[in-house]
Amino acid sequence: MKAGKLTALLLGASLMAPLAAQADGQQVEKALVLVNSGSLQTQGMAMVLGNAMQQQGTQVDVLLCDKAGDLALSETANEPLKPRDVTPEQLLMKLQKGGANVNVCALYLPNGGHDKAALREGVGVATPPAIAKQMTSEETRVFSF
Template sequence: MKANKLTALLFGSILAAPLASQANDNQIDKALIIVNSGSLQTQGMAMVLGNAMQDKGTHVDVLLCDKAGDLALNETNNKQLKPKNVTPEQMMMKLQKGGASVNVCALYLPNSSHSKDALREGVGVAAPPEIAQQMTAKNTRVFSF
């Protein structure tokens, strides 16, 4: 009886090995999250998913365009979202602490009344050639909100 259980266990392990390998093949190395929505819930969900990907080992970068660029401003203090009672900008800063770069679109500042000095610490201004490189890299998946 013990031999049958051992055989079954070994056979099950052999069958499961390709599945585990396949799961690792589906893991993305890098993610670029582009957020342009002015909706706090959409911004919040983008940051929630970015943090979840980062927790799984994916390198995450964030590009904030249009109304979402306001998340990058020092003066922005949005209302907390349930159920965790955190703001989209707090979740964005958590991504930064985990190694994510956060940039506003190249068009954001010139088309607003804000200067680079108004941006939160660590937030930069995107260079289109660098973003284009990220978007077309084979190991990067692009998500848009």
């Protein structure tokens, strides 16, 4: 089998595994939502899905990296997204109010020219060991946007 076909097969299988687990009626206990896209629509959809998971009883944690880290800045005010006219940062704050832990990547502040004082209330700075532990936990499903 050619390497490209094998890669596509493995990617497809890895994408279907979470669906198979949910089809068995298993509820995801914990979710780690990794957002690094600078696209407002992608950021917004990540937050919409995070809120939907939270409403279904899943403990949702969010890690914001690269351009998505800007959502964590108190100065950020994006244009509202249709159809609900809410911003990704408003959806992020809703997640926080529901109990989500929100952190920026450890590299975000030192490479973005910001310090902790620039972050929204309740947003922390992730440590690689803590995130690695979450990512490898059997109880946590990782979603990347």
